[in-house]
Amino acid sequence: xxxxxxxxxxxxxxxxxxxxxxxxxxxxxxxxxxxxxxxxxxxxxxxxxxxxxxxxxxxxxxxxxxxxxxxxxxxxxxxxxxxxxxxxxxxxxxxxxxxxxxxxxxxxxxxxxxxxxxxxxxxxxxxxxxxxxxxxxxxxxxxxxxxxxxxxxxxxxxxxxxxxxxxxxxxxxxxxxxxxxxxxxxxxxxxxxxxxxxxxxxxxxxxxxxxxxxxxxxxxxxxxxxxxxxxxxxxxxxxxxxxxxxxxxxxxxxxxxxxxxxxxxxxxxxxxxxxxxxxxxxxxxxxxxxxxxxxxxxxxxxxxxxxxxxxxxxxxxxxxxxxxxxxxxxxxxxxxxxxxxx
Amino acid sequence: xxxxxxxxxxxxxxxxxxxxxxxxxxxxxxxxxxxxxxxxxxxxxxxxxxxxxxxxxxxxxxxxxxxxxxxxxxxxxxxxxxxxxxxxxxxxxxxxxxxxxxxxxxxxxxxxxxxxxxxxxxxxxxxxxxxxxxxxxxxxxxxxxxxxxxxxxxxxxxxxxxxxxxxxxxxxxxxxxxxxxxxxxxxxxxxxxxxxxxxxxxxxxxxxxxxxxxxxxxxxxxxxxxxxxxxxxxxxxxxxxxxxxxxxxxxxxxxxxxxxxxxxxxxxxxxxxxxxxxxxxxxxxxxxxxxxxxxxxxxxxxxxxxxxxx
Numbered sequence: 001x002x003x004x005x006x007x008x009x010x011x012x013x014x015x016x017x018x019x020x021x022x023x024x025x026x027x028x029x030x031x032x033x034x035x036x037x038x039x040x041x042x043x044x045x046x047x048x049x050x051x052x053x054x055x056x057x058x059x060x061x062x063x064x065x066x067x068x069x070x071x072x073x074x075x076x077x078x079x080x081x082x083x084x085x086x087x088x089x090x091x092x093x094x095x096x097x098x099x100x101x102x103x104x105x106x107x108x109x110x111x112x113x114x115x116x117x118x119x120x121x122x123x124x125x126x127x128x129x130x131x132x133x134x135x136x137x138x139x140x141x142x143x144x145x146x147x148x149x150x151x152x153x154x155x156x157x158x159x160x161x162x163x164x165x166x167x168x169x170x171x172x173x174x175x176x177x178x179x180x181x182x183x184x185x186x187x188x189x190x191x192x193x194x195x196x197x198x199x200x201x202x203x204x205x206x207x208x209x210x211x212x213x214x215x216x217x218x219x220x221x222x223x224x225x226x227x228x229x230x231x232x233x234x235x236x237x238x239x240x241x242x243x244x245x246x247x248x249x250x251x252x253x254x255x256x257x258x259x260x261x262x263x264x265x266x267x268x269x270x271x272x273x274x275x276x277x278x279x280x281x282x283x284x285x286x287x288x289x290x291x292x293x294x295x296x297x298x299x300x301x302x303x304x305x306x307x308x309x310x311x312x313x314x315x316x317x318x319x320x321x322x323x324x325x326x327x328x329x330x331x332x333x334x335x336x337x338x339x340x341x342x
Numbered sequence: 343x344x345x346x347x348x349x350x351x352x353x354x355x356x357x358x359x360x361x362x363x364x365x366x367x368x369x370x371x372x373x374x375x376x377x378x379x380x381x382x383x384x385x386x387x388x389x390x391x392x393x394x395x396x397x398x399x400x401x402x403x404x405x406x407x408x409x410x411x412x413x414x415x416x417x418x419x420x421x422x423x424x425x426x427x428x429x430x431x432x433x434x435x436x437x438x439x440x441x442x443x444x445x446x447x448x449x450x451x452x453x454x455x456x457x458x459x460x461x462x463x464x465x466x467x468x469x470x471x472x473x474x475x476x477x478x479x480x481x482x483x484x485x486x487x488x489x490x491x492x493x494x495x496x497x498x499x500x501x502x503x504x505x506x507x508x509x510x511x512x513x514x515x516x517x518x519x520x521x522x523x524x525x526x527x528x529x530x531x532x533x534x535x536x537x538x539x540x541x542x543x544x545x546x547x548x549x550x551x552x553x554x555x556x557x558x559x560x561x562x563x564x565x566x567x568x569x570x571x572x573x574x575x576x577x578x579x580x581x582x583x584x585x586x587x588x589x590x591x592x593x594x595x596x597x598x599x600x601x602x603x604x605x606x607x608x609x610x611x612x613x614x615x616x617x618x619x620x621x622x623x624x625x626x627x628x629x630x631x632x633x634x635x636x637x638x639x640x641x642x643x644x645x646x647x648x649x650x651x652x
Contacts, residue, residue: 047452047565049461081452081565171608177615204607207619211569213365214600216560217358221604224354238462239560239567245464246561261464261562 038068038282041077041095042104043088045209048080050235052255053180057106059256060274064282074282082107083210089113096121102285104128108179118143118291125290127281130180132294142290146277148297150180150233150254153270153304154187155194155336156325157252160268161229162192162199163318164250171222171249173215173232173240174205181233184254184270187336188231191325194339202227212239219243229267241265250312259309267312268322271305272297300330345609346602349481355601357485360493361559362597363590365390365551365568367496369575370582370589371503372547377579378507379540380520380642381429384440386548387572388447389421393549395451398556398563399458402465407557411492414553415546421447422545426538433646444572452565459563467561468492492550492558499547503586516540520640523647533647548572574626581630583638595629596622 040061044054061076068074077095082088088110095103096117105114105128115135118126122142129146161170170192174185189201202225206214216239219230223243230244231252238261244251245265251258253269277295284293297303306326308314328334335341345351369386376383396417401410421443428439468490477487507513515536518526523533551571556563574596582588603618 047456049456050564051462083566174615202608202610204604205615205619207616208569210566212560212562212564212567213362213555213569213571214604217362217601218604218607220358220361221354221601221608224350224358225605225608235564238464238562238564242464242561261462 037071037073037075038102038286039075039077039100040102040104040282041079041098041100042106043079043082043091043095043110045083045088045107045109046081046235048078050256051238051258051261052233052235054080054106054235056256056272057104057274060272060278063275064278067279068282085109085113089117092126093117093120096124096126099124101125102127102281114143115140123290125281125285127291132296134292134294136292141292144281144284144291144293144295146274146295146297148180148183148255148272148304149336150184150270150304151187151190151336152299152326152329153254153306154184154189154231155191155329155334156306156322157231157254157268157270158188158191158193158201159195159325160314160318160322161188161231161250161252162196163321164267164314165196165199165229167226167228168196168199169226169228170199170201171219171225171227171230172201172203173218173222173230173237174203175209175215175232175234175236176207177205180255183337184233188252190337190339195321200226206236208236209234210236212236215239216243219249220247223247223249257307259311263309264311266309267314268306268308271307273303273305276301276303298330299326346605346611351605351609353481353485355598355605358601358604359594359598360485360489360497362600363593364493364496364559365554365571366575366578366593366596367499367590368547368551368554369572370578370593371499371586372544372551373576373579374503374582374584374586374589375507375516375540375547376537376544377643378520378584378640379516379537380523380640380645380647381425381537381541382436382440382576382644383422383425383429383443383541383544384437384573384576385421385425385443385447386440386544386551386575387568387570388444388451389418389425389545389548390447390552390555390568390572391451391566392417392421392447393552394556394567395454395552395563396549397553398465399454401467401557402459402463407468410557411550411553414549414557416549418545418547418549418552419542420545421549422542423538425545426541429646430534430537430541433648436644436646448566455563455565462562462564464562465557467556468558490558492554495550496554497590500586500590507586512539517640519647520642523642523645527647527649533649537647548575551575577626577630580639581626584640585638592626592629596626599625 046054048058065074079091102125127144131145134145204218215236219240241262245262251266259266393414397410397414400413428434429436473487477483519536578592581592599622603621
């Protein structure tokens with residue numbers, strides 16, 4: 001009997017200790033009730049500070065929130081770190097049943113779940129990406145889709161990297177060979193080869209969006225194989241940027257500005273600006289249209305931006321060539337997955 | 343295939359393999375102690391994350407890597423203590439409580455990371471130290487004797503752990519407790535104390551394993567940065583037949599194949615990347631099935647000890 005009492009006491013002590021250790025996450029601030037705000041909820045695989053996919057979207061949401069007049073007019077709820085799809089699906093369903101005006105599933109891995117959830121909430125607008133499939137073929141009319149044409153920035157960065165490389169070898173640290181990462185990598189390789197036919201581009205994939213350690217090893221391997229310019233995609237590239245910094249190689253980023261990890265290592269980044277997509281979706285939802293449209297981010301519509309890091313000098317002629325390439329992509333004379341059209 | 347078997351590539355594989363093996367070695371050697379005393383701790387990954395976070399945070403704030411390392415060890419110790427209370431004193435199902443501990447470490451390190459750091463930052467971690475004389479040997483000096491402190495530490499830990507387990511009274515007690523705790527108890531060995539000690543030691547080493555990532559190999563912290571390494575470490579203990587040298591063999595095999603698969607991709611050898619990425623795991627499973635070392639498993643593994651029960 002005494003033993004049981006001791007055990008229960010220990011258990012109680014332990015649980016209370018754990019509970020006190022886990023601080024309550026800040027609840028979203030409740031807006032004033034007099035005017036009904038527009039309510040957006042987003043579910044994201046990584047964190048809003050991942051310097052990549054999730055952060056690019058969250059920063060755009062915050063920008064739109066500011067334009068709309070702050071949290072009292074435009075409410076944002078988010079769930080981050082949802083790498084587990086069933087958890088994400090539960091969160092999506094939860095937000096929908098709480099009456100959010102627009103529920104966004106920010107990850108192509110959430111698509112199947114979303115196509116099952118959306119029909120249960122015909123009054124709610126949903127969105128997901130990156131994809132171009134709004135599920136209209138399945139008779140679903142309340143889903144928007146969005147995608148970044150990452151190959152465009154990939155092509156331009158590949159061009160710059162090839163022209164800057166002294167060793168003639170480039171290294172691409174890919175996560176999973178699918179979706180946004182595949183578009184970016186394919187564009188980068190095409191851009192490099194067109195800018196400099198003798199360039200060698202080595203490509204690796206780690207099979208994971210989050211394995212920082214293997215990504216670091218991939219970067220090490222690329223550098224050992226002679227690469228002096230590296231690129232990669234996903235939130236796991238921070239490991240690779242660290243290696244590039246240590247070994248004096250340069251890095252080309254995508255999705256979000258990665259300069260903080262390597263202030264003198266990151267040469268240029270393709271930055272996603274999702275505000276145009278979010279603005280239009282909000283406008284449409286307010287007008288009563290709940291889905292059925294697919295958006296893309298391109299250089300032409302301003303959704304993609306090339307951002308240089310001032311601390312790493314890029315020769316003017318290479319910058320000029322990059323701008324020429326962007327113009328070519330915008331006016332359609334360059335196909336970012338193959339090269340100049342004849 | 344021929345382009346893989348050139349000297350620079352082979353040297354590159356060995357160099358990366360040694361670095362990659364480092365976190366696995368710390369974590370798996372620590373887990374070996376716990377398992378030899380009869381406690382299966384599946385929370386290694388969560389402990390590694392706590393160690394990686396704590397080490398990074400302290401090193402960043404104090405500017406001293408050694409303080410960071412100590413902090414990581416302390417965080418590991420606390421997590422080990424927690425596991426001991428739950429699995430030894432409270433006699434909870436070890437597998438389940440270990441998974442719980444893992445999730446706790448994952449959640450808490452992510453929360454602390456977001457509250458205190460907010461985003462990814464990097465620091466200058468432990469730098470490679472070239473060992474005098476040995477480091478001058480052509481080729482071998484570069485790949486074996488030009489690593490950072492934590493890499494050397496991991497490989498020195500192996501003979502040390504082997505000595506402690508097999509040649510000291512403490513090691514004898516650990517093995518006795520893992521084989522037959524009732525018998526050990528009647529001979530006056532404090533089973534609970536031994537298990538607390540080994541699980542806490544395992545925690546400290548798992549904490550250092552995490553720090554080896556955040557302070558020496560990757561030099562930053564990101565949520566879930568171990569991405570399941572702790573579970574591989576647990577598998578390596580089985581793989582190595584609960585012996586430090588065996589664990590080292592397993593860790594090196596796994597890491598060399600991982601380094602090899604990256605080179606396979608870099609060299610553009612026509613294997614789909616998905617297959618290449620799977621190589622180390624497939625090989626580990628094959629080796630695990632072929633090794634047939636179940637006989638070496640501590641008899642009392644996963645069994646809680648209650649005095650007077652049998």
